[in-house]
Amino acid sequence: MAADTGPIMRAIRSLALAALTASLLASPALTLGQSLDVDGETLPLARQPDGLLPLEGTPWRLQWYRWKSTEREPGPEVAARMTLIAGRLEASGGCTAFKGLYGTLGQAIDFKLSKLKDNDCAEQTTMVQLAMVEGLKDAAHYAVGEADGASRLTLFDEAGTEALRFGLDDVGSFSATLGPAEWSLVGYTVEGTRFDPDPEATPNLLFGPTKSNQARRRASGSVLSSTGCNGFMGEFFLHANVASFGELQVTDAPCAATTAPQQDAILEVFEATAVGVSFPADEMIMTSADSGTSLEYRAVPALEGSTWVRSPSDDGDPVTLRLDAGEAVGEGPCGTYAASYATDGVFITFGDVRGADDGTCETAKAERKLLKALRSAVMVDREPGRNVRLPRLTFRDARGAKLIRFEYPFGNAP
Numbered sequence: 001m002a003a004d005t006g007p008i009m010r011a012i013r014s015l016a017l018a019a020l021t022a023s024l025l026a027s028p029a030l031t032l033g034q035s036l037d038v039d040g041e042t043l044p045l046a047r048q049p050d051g052l053l054p055l056e057g058t059p060w061r062l063q064w065y066r067w068k069s070t071e072r073e074p075g076p077e078v079a080a081r082m083t084l085i086a087g088r089l090e091a092s093g094g095c096t097a098f099k100g101l102y103g104t105l106g107q108a109i110d111f112k113l114s115k116l117k118d119n120d121c122a123e124q125t126t127m128v129q130l131a132m133v134e135g136l137k138d139a140a141h142y143a144v145g146e147a148d149g150a151s152r153l154t155l156f157d158e159a160g161t162e163a164l165r166f167g168l169d170d171v172g173s174f175s176a177t178l179g180p181a182e183w184s185l186v187g188y189t190v191e192g193t194r195f196d197p198d199p200e201a202t203p204n205l206l207f208g209p210t211k212s213n214q215a216r217r218r219a220s221g222s223v224l225s226s227t228g229c230n231g232f233m234g235e236f237f238l239h240a241n242v243a244s245f246g247e248l249q250v251t252d253a254p255c256a257a258t259t260a261p262q263q264d265a266i267l268e269v270f271e272a273t274a275v276g277v278s279f280p281a282d283e284m285i286m287t288s289a290d291s292g293t294s295l296e297y298r299a300v301p302a303l304e305g306s307t308w309v310r311s312p313s314d315d316g317d318p319v320t321l322r323l324d325a326g327e328a329v330g331e332g333p334c335g336t337y338a339a340s341y342a343t344d345g346v347f348i349t350f351g352d353v354r355g356a357d358d359g360t361c362e363t364a365k366a367e368r369k370l371l372k373a374l375r376s377a378v379m380v381d382r383e384p385g386r387n388v389r390l391p392r393l394t395f396r397d398a399r400g401a402k403l404i405r406f407e408y409p410f411g412n413a414p
Contacts, residue, residue: 002024002196004233012281048174054239054242055084055104055142055144055153055275056084056085056086056242056244057084057085057239057241057276058083058084058151058153058168059081059083059084059168059169059241060081060082060083060084060153060165060166060167060168060169060348061079061080061081061166062074062078062080062081062082062128062166063134063152063165063166063167064162064164064165064166065128065131065132065163065165065212066131066135066163067127067130067131068162069262072131074128077124078094078125078130079092079094080092080093080094080128080129081169082132082136083241083276083278084102085241085242085249085276085287085289086274086276086287086288086289086290086292087101087102087174087249088100088101088102088287089101089102089111089136090278090294091114091127091132092134093102093116093128093129093132093133094121094125094128094129095121095122095125095129096116096117096121096125096129096134097141098113098114098116099113099114100112100113100114100136100360101160101224103140103211106293106300107142107398108140108141108143108145109139109140109141110139110140111136111137111139113133113136113137114127118368120291123297126135131164132164132306132324132373134162134163135155135163138157138158138163139155139156139157139163139164140156140157140158141155142154142155142156143156143340144199146169150167150168150267151168152165152166153166153167153168154166158256160319165227169369171200174199182204182205182206182298182299182300183204183205183206183284183297183298183300184202184203184204184205184206184297184298184299184300184383184391185197185202185204185205185266185295185296185297186283186296186298187295187296188262188293188295188296189267189294189296190261190265190293190295191292191293191295192292195261195262195265197262198227198228198256198258198262200258201228201229201256201259201262202228202383203225203226203227203228203266203298204225204226205223205224205225205297206223206224206225206386207221207223207236208221208223208224210261214223218341219237219238220235220236220237220238221235221236222234222235222236223235223236223350224244225266225270227255227258227259227262227263227266228262228263228266229253229255229256229260230250230251230252230253230255230263231250231251231261232248232249232250232251232267232270232295233242233248233249234246234247234248234249234270238277241276241278242274242275242276242277242278242289243274243275243276243277243286244272244273244274244275245271245275246252248267248271250267250272265295266295267292268288268290268291269286269287269288269292269293269295271289272288272289272290273289273290274290275287275288276289281389282296283296283297283298283299284296284298284299284323285297297394298381298391299393300391301344301382301408303323303380303393304323304324304325304343304385305322305323305324306323307320307322307323308320308321308322308393308406308407308408309321309405309406309407309408309409309410310404310405310406310407311405311406318331319331319332319333319370319406321342321406323343324376326340326341326342327339328340328341328350328374329343331353331359332356332366332367332370333363333364333367333370333414334355334356334357334358334361334363334364334367334368334372335354335356335361336356337353337354337355337356337367337370337371338349338351338353338354339352339354339409340373343380345380346379346380346381347379347380347396348379348380349377349378350374350375350377353371353374353375355367355368355370355371360362368405372405373395373403374395374403374404376403377395377396377397377403378396378397378398379395379396379397379398379400380393380394380395380396381394381396382394386412391407392406392407393405393406393407393408394404394406396399403404
């Protein structure tokens with residue numbers, strides 16, 4: 001699929017198009033519409049067969065590269081990756097992340113890379129990264145084929161020599177990551193400028209159970225979300241890391257001035273022709289293939305099965321809490337405390353609340369306050385935390401007053 005990526009790539013393509021096409025057509029082995037024989041394997045140079053992953057939207061991982069005329073493999077310790085979506089390249093050489101632009105015409109391809117930052121990388125990683133960057137710069141055409149039953153992307157230079165070979169990057173299960181799960185908006189980017197969501201109207205996004213085919217990386221299911229002032233629902237379809245959404249049903253309430261730009265960005269992405277989806281760490285980034293507008297979501301931890309830490313905004317000693325299968329346990333001011341509980345996700349009750357004070361604890365007063373809060377809890381809610389960055393868990397009494405609040409420390413849970 002050809003991608004028009006703005007004046008830079010239009011200029012590059014207009015200058016290089018004739019040379020690229022002539023180079024492709026001049027070589028008997030590189031005739032468009034035929035096939036290319038590489039190491040005894042036939043890779044198509046025309047439209048890829050059904051069942052193979054697309055060039056764009058698929059998370060690719062480097063499997064083989066050429067360095068100073070020597071064929072090498074990066075090894076499992078070096079994670080060199082790239083994804084191509086709507087003319088934009090996002091990549092990592094294993095040590096340094098970098099971006100760029102690309103354009104395609106048939107099987108011809110050319111890249112324009114951003115300048116890499118200088119990082120203190122290991123020697124092996126540095127070599128892989130340099131080889132990947134040089135291979136992308138020298139790439140003139142590509143082929144998507146199949147090797148050992150799996151899709152493979154190969155980049156060639158103008159002479160038809162293999163430069164880089166990629167396979168599917170199987171980091172995490174895309175369908176399991178997507179849903180059923182709840183996500184909270186933590187930022188959005190429009191025309192290159194990033195904005196924080198309205199702190200008074202931060203929307204959550206819920207994907208229902210998915211039907212998936214892991215072998216072909218396809219999934220479908222339901223989606224329910226809000227813009228901060230209106231709700232919407234619909235269906236999603238995911239192939240590799242490219243999503244599309246069916247016709248959305250959207251409510252029509254007026255938006256406050258602080259929420260309207262957020263709503264415009266969200267609907268712009270969800271109503272796009274195609275949406276690139278990636279999952280870095282605990283986040284999900286959705287990017288419109290039409291405009292480049294992107295939404296950044298963070299996973300909201302499940303109420304049960306997650307370890308929560310008392311919010312710094314609540315005075316007192318460090319306290320943790322974990323709810324799991326009707327048993328609550330945590331570290332309190334005097335040591336380990338425990339209780340039983342019952343919840344439907346909105347209402348909650350604690351019973352048999354037991355502290356650790358044996359009569360010698362110097363912070364027994366703080367423990368009694370904690371246990372009283374749990375005994376008084378009637379409701380529980382989860383929401384984005386401070387600065388819309390850390391999800392938080394708040395327990396409230398029968399009047400709705402806050403009793404105690406916990407936060408989920410991504411990557412730093414005790």
